[in-house]
Amino acid sequence: MFNGGVKLVDFKELSKEKHIEDFPLPEKAAIPLSQHTGLPAKPVVKKGDAVLKGQVIGEPAGFISSFIHSSVSGTVAGIENVPLPGGKSSPAVVIQNDGQDTAVEMEKRNWLSLQPKEIVSLVREAGIVGMGGAAFPTFVKLTVPEGKKADCVILNGCECEPFLTADYRVLKEQCGGVIEGLQIICRALSIQKAYIGLENNKKDIAAMVKNAARNLHDSIKIRIKVLPERYPQGSEKHLIKSVAGKEVPSGGLPVDIGCVVFNVQTALAVRDAVCCGLPLIERVLTVTGLVPESRNLKVRIGTPISRILDYCGAEMKPGRRIVIGGPMMGVNLHSADAPVIKSTTGILILPQEEMPEEIRPCIRCGRCIEACPMRLVPAELSRRAENKDWEGCVRFDVADCIECGCCSYVCPAKRPMVELFKWAKAEMRRL
Amino acid sequence: MAEIKWAPHIHDSETTSRIMWSVIISLLPALAGSVWFFGPAVLKIVLVCIVSCVISEILSQRVFGKTIKVYDGSAVVTGMLLAFVLPPATPLWMAAVGGFLAIFLAKELFGGLGHNIFNPALTARAILTASFPLEMTQFTAPFSYRIDAVSTATPLGIIKESLDTQLPSLFDMLIGNRSGCIGETCTLLLLLGGIFLLLRRIITWHIPVSYVLTVAFLSALTEQAPLFQIMAGGLILGAFFMATDYATSPLTGRGKLIFGAGCGIITFLIRLKGSYPEGVAYSILIMNMFVPFIDKYTLPKKFGLSHSRDFSRLRRFSPKNPGGVNK
Numbered sequence: 001m002f003n004g005g006v007k008l009v010d011f012k013e014l015s016k017e018k019h020i021e022d023f024p025l026p027e028k029a030a031i032p033l034s035q036h037t038g039l040p041a042k043p044v045v046k047k048g049d050a051v052l053k054g055q056v057i058g059e060p061a062g063f064i065s066s067f068i069h070s071s072v073s074g075t076v077a078g079i080e081n082v083p084l085p086g087g088k089s090s091p092a093v094v095i096q097n098d099g100q101d102t103a104v105e106m107e108k109r110n111w112l113s114l115q116p117k118e119i120v121s122l123v124r125e126a127g128i129v130g131m132g133g134a135a136f137p138t139f140v141k142l143t144v145p146e147g148k149k150a151d152c153v154i155l156n157g158c159e160c161e162p163f164l165t166a167d168y169r170v171l172k173e174q175c176g177g178v179i180e181g182l183q184i185i186c187r188a189l190s191i192q193k194a195y196i197g198l199e200n201n202k203k204d205i206a207a208m209v210k211n212a213a214r215n216l217h218d219s220i221k222i223r224i225k226v227l228p229e230r231y232p233q234g235s236e237k238h239l240i241k242s243v244a245g246k247e248v249p250s251g252g253l254p255v256d257i258g259c260v261v262f263n264v265q266t267a268l269a270v271r272d273a274v275c276c277g278l279p280l281i282e283r284v285l286t287v288t289g290l291v292p293e294s295r296n297l298k299v300r301i302g303t304p305i306s307r308i309l310d311y312c313g314a315e316m317k318p319g320r321r322i323v324i325g326g327p328m329m330g331v332n333l334h335s336a337d338a339p340v341i342k343s344t345t346g347i348l349i350l351p352q353e354e355m356p357e358e359i360r361p362c363i364r365c366g367r368c369i370e371a372c373p374m375r376l377v378p379a380e381l382s383r384r385a386e387n388k389d390w391e392g393c394v395r396f397d398v399a400d401c402i403e404c405g406c407c408s409y410v411c412p413a414k415r416p417m418v419e420l421f422k423w424a425k426a427e428m429r430r431l
Numbered sequence: 432m433a434e435i436k437w438a439p440h441i442h443d444s445e446t447t448s449r450i451m452w453s454v455i456i457s458l459l460p461a462l463a464g465s466v467w468f469f470g471p472a473v474l475k476i477v478l479v480c481i482v483s484c485v486i487s488e489i490l491s492q493r494v495f496g497k498t499i500k501v502y503d504g505s506a507v508v509t510g511m512l513l514a515f516v517l518p519p520a521t522p523l524w525m526a527a528v529g530g531f532l533a534i535f536l537a538k539e540l541f542g543g544l545g546h547n548i549f550n551p552a553l554t555a556r557a558i559l560t561a562s563f564p565l566e567m568t569q570f571t572a573p574f575s576y577r578i579d580a581v582s583t584a585t586p587l588g589i590i591k592e593s594l595d596t597q598l599p600s601l602f603d604m605l606i607g608n609r610s611g612c613i614g615e616t617c618t619l620l621l622l623l624g625g626i627f628l629l630l631r632r633i634i635t636w637h638i639p640v641s642y643v644l645t646v647a648f649l650s651a652l653t654e655q656a657p658l659f660q661i662m663a664g665g666l667i668l669g670a671f672f673m674a675t676d677y678a679t680s681p682l683t684g685r686g687k688l689i690f691g692a693g694c695g696i697i698t699f700l701i702r703l704k705g706s707y708p709e710g711v712a713y714s715i716l717i718m719n720m721f722v723p724f725i726d727k728y729t730l731p732k733k734f735g736l737s738h739s740r741d742f743s744r745l746r747r748f749s750p751k752n753p754g755g756v757n758k
Contacts, residue, residue, distance in 0.1 A: 002734075008441070162441070237734065250735035327440040353442065355435050358498065361545040363447055363505075366682040375731040379682060397733050405439030412445045419437045 161326025483530025515614025645695025
């Protein structure tokens with residue numbers, strides 16, 4: 001178990017028992033070419049082209065980049081700049097849906113007969129990126145750098161952010177698929193040992209997952225770890241610490257200590273891509289908070305968020321706001337025209353909280369130090385960032401901050417810690 | 432008030448002013464005890480201290496061109512704590528001067544809330560003691576307000592001066608039936624407030640426990656009665672309410688243990704060897720100076736550096752490497 005972190009009220013009961021529903025197809029899908037970490041994809045279609053569901057519309061522009069596929073069938077209405085849920089904008093291929101949902105030909109395969117290299121290239125061609133929020137291209141994680149050795153795969157089923165239940169529902173409803181995906185990932189990395197990390201509030205499915213992972217027609221051993229409910233249990237570094245007892249070196253990658261972590265939905269997407277030839281064109285997300293009924297929806301990539309809000313009957317009154325992602329690390333939605341992208345884990349409608357206008361002084365209570373899972377000193381760090389002492393920020397390891405928000409959450413002075421640290425990091429990059 | 436623009440979008444309900452008002456509530460039982468033993472006149476002193484602190488804070492924030500933040504309640508806490516360390520017969524003008532010294536000199540001149548290095552109430556007390564030694568060492572006997580004011584020595588004073596006055600019993604010291612500063616005498620009621628602060632998670636156990644245990648241990652070692660040493664002076668008030676002041680104590684649990692032990696050692700040395708009968712105020716002020724130093728060596732090791740011996744932090748703080756880039 002890791003040090004620090006905070007205990008949060010999880011509000012998961014709002015949507016925990018809601019079955020995954022297929023969200024109706026959008027009339028128009030705006031599929032951004034930059035929805036992953038790395039370079040934006042290059043468009044390979046132009047206005048007026050007819051496209052099918054699952055057809056490649058963007059190709060990777062470099063090593064760390066991703067394929068982009070059409071999520072509907074129809075005609076390309078143009079390549080336009082659209083706002084992203086995170087506040088930036090990106091060129092997007094806008095497709096007018098013809099309502100036919102005609103798919104490209106998809107090849108069914110038996111993964112047991114595939115070589116690791118073949119799996120990696122199938123994952124790459126399916127445009128799979130980390131679906132827990134970071135959107136890092138998955139095939140890169142499946143390619144272990146030379147001189148390093150991965151010996152442990154961890155499936156991240158923690159979903160430690162309050163409110164979100166999409167991963168929980170996927171694991172519950174498609175347990176077999178997720179486990180098969182995990183096996184395929186193990187095969188791609190030539191690893192025999194895998195763990196599934198679940199937070200204690202999901203222990204009701206632990207037995208089911210354990211059962212599904214027992215009788216495998218392969219030599220891969222999968223173990224279930226039920227971990228205490230403590231945010232940020234689902235942070236990659238902290239999940240590894242809890243499951244494998246090792247700490248990722250400062251400035252290093254999980255693979256440095258032999259671990260690779262994947263999200264539940266990423267594993268399912270790998271299974272769908274490898275076994276069914278289905279690229280990543282839809283995902284499950286949770287819509288919850290101040291809505292008449294919370295839901296878990298399977299949504300095509302490119303569906304406008306405004307449509308989902310309408311569908312769920314979310315009334316936008318003053319004093320309410322929309323957060324994309326979880327309440328601890330999510331972003332305020334600036335434009336409801338933004339489409340759902342591969343990393344959209346949830347849409348929350350929250351009441352507006354009041355925050356002080358100016359930065360209030362730190363009273364040195366030390367709560368943030370106790371809460372910091374990276375064992376940093378947010379109190380000292382935030383004072384330095386406030387005074388624009390960037391060297392001081394470097395000295396107090398701002399680079400190690402994972403922006404989990406624990407310090408801001410506990411701060412009685414309601415200091416905008418994470419905001420200050422993001423600012424300091426941006427300044428560091430400039431220097 | 433502004434809207435939330437950045438993550439996290441939810442926050443804990445604890446706020447600075449809730450903490451301050453909780454501290455004020457935790458001091459009320461001891462204040463009530465003090466009124467019982469020393470008469471309603473102590474309320475006047477408390478009131479004057481609070482008003483003086485609040486006015487001084489508003490004025491200094493005006494003068495320094497800052498936004499007025501007096502609503503956070505910290506000036507009220509300082510005022511109450513200052514009154515608690517003044518003798519029951521302190522002239523009101525002196526209490527008012529103390530309030531000004533505490534807020535203007537010890538707090539706002541250093542940058543305001545969270546930036547002061549010395550405990551404001553204790554700084555004011557130290558200056559008042561140096562400036563008005565007579566008034567600051569005149570202690571009235573309990574219940575003397577009902578007859579004529581009788582001044583008497585504090586229990587520690589009796590020991591120090593080897594007076595042949597009867598020492599109060601341990602029970603009297605527990606309930607507060609002894610002479611002393613306004614807020615330091617009612618051990619039981621102070622403990623009640625201290626436990627409230629612990630349960631409210633406003634303070635942690637580290638400083639009170641290490642402070643009190645150090646004094647008790649050293650007393651036992653030199654054949655003094657540990658319980659007498661704990662209850663005779665301002666130790667309980669100091670250990671629970673003064674030494675635990677956030678701004679002037681270390682940030683981590685380990686640092687707090689060292690800080691408390693240091694306070695205990697200095698308190699004990701002053702009581703045993705110094706010419707003052709009591710050393711709580713000075714010991715805390717002296718240890719306040721060590722806080723940055725203690726912090727420097729007790730801050731946690733960051734995640735991902737889990738080697739058993741890690742000298743990188745020392746290197747990062749070395750004066751030869753002011754840029755501190757950890758390479």
